Amino acid sequence: MRLGPLRPVVQRLSMPARARPTFLVIGAQKSGTTSLRRYLVEHPAVLCAEPKEVHYFDWKFDRGEHWYLTHYPWKSQVRDVRKSISIEPAVGEATPDYLFYSWVPGRVHAFDPNLRFVVLLRDPVDRAYSQFQMQVRRRGESRSFEEVLALEAMEWPHEHERIHRDPDHVGTIPLHHSYVARGLYAEQLERWFALFERDRFLVLTSVELLRDTQQTMNRIAAFLGVPERDAESYERLSAGSYEPMAADTRFCIPSEEVQMMALHRFTMRPCSPVRRSMG
Numbered sequence: 028m029r030l031g032p033l034r035p036v037v038q039r040l041s042m043p044a045r046a047r048p049t050f051l052v053i054g055a056q057k058s059g060t061t062s063l064r065r066y067l068v069e070h071p072a073v074l075c076a077e078p079k080e081v082h083y084f085d086w087k088f089d090r091g092e093h094w095y096l097t098h099y100p101w102k103s104q105v106r107d108v109r110k111s112i113s114i115e116p117a118v119g120e121a122t123p124d125y126l127f128y129s130w131v132p133g134r135v136h137a138f139d140p141n142l143r144f145v146v147l148l149r150d151p152v153d154r155a156y157s158q159f160q161m162q163v164r165r166r167g168e169s170r171s172f173e174e175v176l177a178l179e180a181m182e183w184p185h186e187h188e189r190i191h192r193d194p195d196h197v198g199t200i201p202l203h204h205s206y207v208a209r210g211l212y213a214e215q216l217e218r219w220f221a222l223f224e225r226d227r228f229l230v231l232t233s234v235e236l237l238r239d240t241q242q243t244m245n246r247i248a249a250f251l252g253v254p255e256r257d258a259e260s261y262e263r264l265s266a267g268s269y270e271p272m273a274a275d276t277r278f279c280i281p282s283e284e285v286q287m288m289a290l291h292r293f294t295m296r297p298c299s300p301v302r303r304s305m306g
Contacts, residue, residue, distance in 0.1 A: 038093040045096040046074060046105045050119035050143040050251055051135070051221075056209055057157040058149035059233040061264045064121040066244055071112060072253035074100045076120035084131045084138070085124050088194070092138070101131045106126025117251040126215050127205070129191040136222045144219065145247060149233040151210025152277050158206055173276055179207055209296075237263075 052060055054065075060079075067073045076098040082085070083095040099118060108116040125131045126146065135142065149157075159175060162168040169176070187208050219228065229250040235243045240261040248255050 038091075038097045041046075042096050044095050044102055046099050046102050046118045047096065047139070048076070048099065048119045048142065049117050050145060051125065052119065052121035052123070052145045052147065052255045053131075054123040054146055054215070055148050055212065056123040057154050057155065057161065058147045059144065059236050059263075060123045060147055062122050062261070063145070063147055063236060063247075066240070066258070066261055066266055067119070067121075067247075069258065070244075070248070070253065070256045072108060072116045072256075073251065074108065074116050074118045076100075076102060076118075076236055079120070080122045080124070081120050081202045082122050082124065084134045085122065085128045088134060112254075114253060117253050119251075126212075126219075127209050128194075132219045132222050137196055140222075140223065142227065143251065144223070145250070146216070146228060146230045147233060147236060148230065151207075151212070152272075154210050155206035156272045156276075158209065162204070163269075168301045172272065175204060176206060176276075179204060211306070 052063060054060070064075065064079050068075050078098075081095065081098050083090070083098075087094070098120070105116055105118070108114065125135070155176075156172060159168065159172045162175075170178075183204065187205065216228075218231070228248065231243060231246070241258065244258075244261075245255045
């Protein structure tokens, strides 16, 4: 049945029957969040919004909270989980762009200051190259990685500044070509830490999810307040296949050492990069 103009009314009426999120996976893009979200969906005590990336707090905020909550399970599903396994389920969504945009933390805090956040970060150079390869596959990017890095450095800082200042300014450059900017994890996390207590964040690396998936998922389960789940296997999703980056190109992104130090500071664990694609 097509609701047409009645859709907003129906969405508002359904709000009281919808579960509200208890956690968000906020980033980073091209760091393994698609795989992470699948692993969360497979957990019997975790309920996730559909689709994976709702994009409410970044690009669809004008649609309203009623629209946002329609992506979440019904409260009856929460009751079914509680009755079945005697556990209060964790409820959440995964939109990795949330980490990047400066206006998102304030919107999230106004929505619910008690949420928990899972942050999955990747070596910033490998992340940038994976994003570039995504643009090649999806949008036919014909320039070289080195060319787009040079263009970002020369021409796009003003666009980045504008879009962070004005959420209503929708540009394709920050969405698709912020190769270096999206890897500036320290400043992005500090914006969130300015509004939320540090203990509401679990900051992990894609290395941990890739190399020790079970232990990493156990840590996430503990953080979300649900039991551990022992899986027979964990399938990697959205893992791209492409030619490796030129050895000299890594030095085109001077932020890598600083950002890897930031990963160590925020995770309190050594963060050596993995040279395999997470997609």
